[in-house]
Amino acid sequence: MSLIDQLKDQMKEAMRAKEKLRLGTIRMALAAVKQIEVDTRESLNDDQVIAVLTKMVKQRRDSIAQYEAAGRDELAQAEASEIQVLETFLPQPLSxxxxxxxxxxxxxxxxxxxxxxxxxxxxxxxxxxxxxxxxxxxxxxxxxxxx
The missing domain is CATH 1.10.10.410 (Arc Repressor Mutant, subunit A)
Structure with missing residues (x-):
């Protein structure tokens, strides 16, 4: 099963379970993948989807640092929750x-x-x-x- 299919299946699961944060994060990831597919006019393979998800995680880590510096812990916590959702679709990290x-x-x-x-x-x-x-x-x- 491709990573895009996994994302779509997990989106359906999140809808059924009424998990708003998970659903929103997965939709955001699928939208980012779809945007790249539209821009390049080709469908992405799993490695390219992993690159998109990795970029999204990196952006959220940068946002967390900025939110914490500004004293906005609630926004930093929301970003951290999104990272947890995105990391479930990434391969196991290397030691x-x-x-x-x-x-x-x-x-x-x-x-x-x-x-x-x-x-x-x-x-x-x-x-x-x-x-x-x-x-x-x-x-x-x-x-x-x-x-």
């Missing part, structure tokens, strides 16, 4: 050890030796960890290894 092992293997795979090769490493690593790890943290890890 620090798994990420470190993937970084090491990818550096050897692309024969990276200096900071000039960081783009090659990131390009090769991104499809392997999409939606399962924070790319900013991975970038810092690669930078530390290549220096």
């Amino acid at each position: 620090q050890e798994e990420v470190a092992a993937l970084v090491e293997a990818t550096i050897l795979e692309v024969a990276a030796s200096s900071m000039a090769d960081m783009g090659k490493v990131m390009g090769a690593l991104k499809p392997k960890v999409q939606g399962r790890a924070d790319m900013a943290a991975i970038g810092a890890m690669i930078k530390a290894k290549l220096q």
Whole structure:
């Protein structure tokens, strides 16, 4: 079953259970996917849907930081609840050890030796960890290894 189909099924379940927050979040995710499909005029595969959901989670994390800085804890809590719903559709996150092992293997795979090769490493690593790890943290890890 594709990820879009899972989202649609979960939307129906949320409607039946009258879970407003879950329903609204899933509808928002489906709308974001549909918008990209309309813009690009092609249907998205599961990896592309994961990228959309990952972006949505990242946006919500940024919003939480801003809301907390402004003292708006109720809005930060709403964003955190949306993150929990979105993360149920994302693959299981990688542990620090798994990420470190993937970084090491990818550096050897692309024969990276200096900071000039960081783009090659990131390009090769991104499809392997999409939606399962924070790319900013991975970038810092690669930078530390290549220096």
